[in-house]
Amino acid sequence: MKYPTLRLVALFAFVVPVLLGVSPAPAQFGGFFGGPKIDTISTDDLHKMLVQKQQSEAKAREAGKPVPLADFVVVDVRSEAEVNVSVIPGAVTKAEFEKNAEKYRGKLVIPYCTVGGRSGAYAKELVAKGVKVKNYQGSILKWVGAGLPVVTLDGELTNRVHTYSDRYKIPPKYEQVTR
Structure with missing residues (x-):
């Protein structure tokens, strides 16, 4: 033997x-x-959800009605240096999510990072706590790869994207930031 x-x-x-x-x-x-097996969400599905959320919020504001609460939250799990460059529109930081956990109770949580590794690990932590999760595999690199917008934490459009490492490439319309 x-x-x-x-x-x-x-x-x-x-x-x-x-x-x-x-x-x-x-x-x-x-x-x-x-x-645990972690479900994932595609770029198209995430984009559609965010657009629908934005449209329903705009309609409510126009009608002078309360803004409806979404049944999901997008969480950027990247470092402070990374999120200070840009985020997916409508996303909250991991710190904000954890600080206001009660506000997001019962909602689908969609974490993302640069490519999906850190968000996948965070998704497993959340699933272990009984949270409904879908990891955005491909994360911000896939988002900008589809030519979708990114914003600053203040909500201002930007073309800057922190890619964690210069080994990752992004489309030319974006400015790559690694530090």
């Missing part, structure tokens, strides 16, 4: 916990072996 120690480790790591009714592998191995 080749590698008997490895087989023994596999037995203790996977079989014994299952027999005990627990599954420590995802926690012990950083989610390498899975964890």
Whole structure:
């Protein structure tokens, strides 16, 4: 038998916990072996949701009615340096989301980052807390790849996009920021 120690480790790591009714592998191995399945949202679907939200808010304002609350929230999980450059219109920062968690209770949470890795990890944290989540896989790079607008935290249109690293490329109509 080749590698008997490895087989023994596999037995203790996977079989014994299952027999005990627990599954420590995802926690012990950083989610390498899975964890909860996280649904994703496409750029088109996210864009449609944001446009519909904006249109219903504008109609309410025109009619002098209260602005309806959306049943979702888009959360930018990038660093402060990144979000200070630009965000997807309508997004809130992770800090704002967590500070006002009660305001967003029961809503679909759509996290994003640069490409979807950090937002995917955050989505798993939220799912573990019972939050309904769809990760925006591809994140802001996919958003600008589709030629969609980005704004500053003050809501002003901008063409600047923080890409975390210069290894990522964005369309020429945007200004790439890495620091």
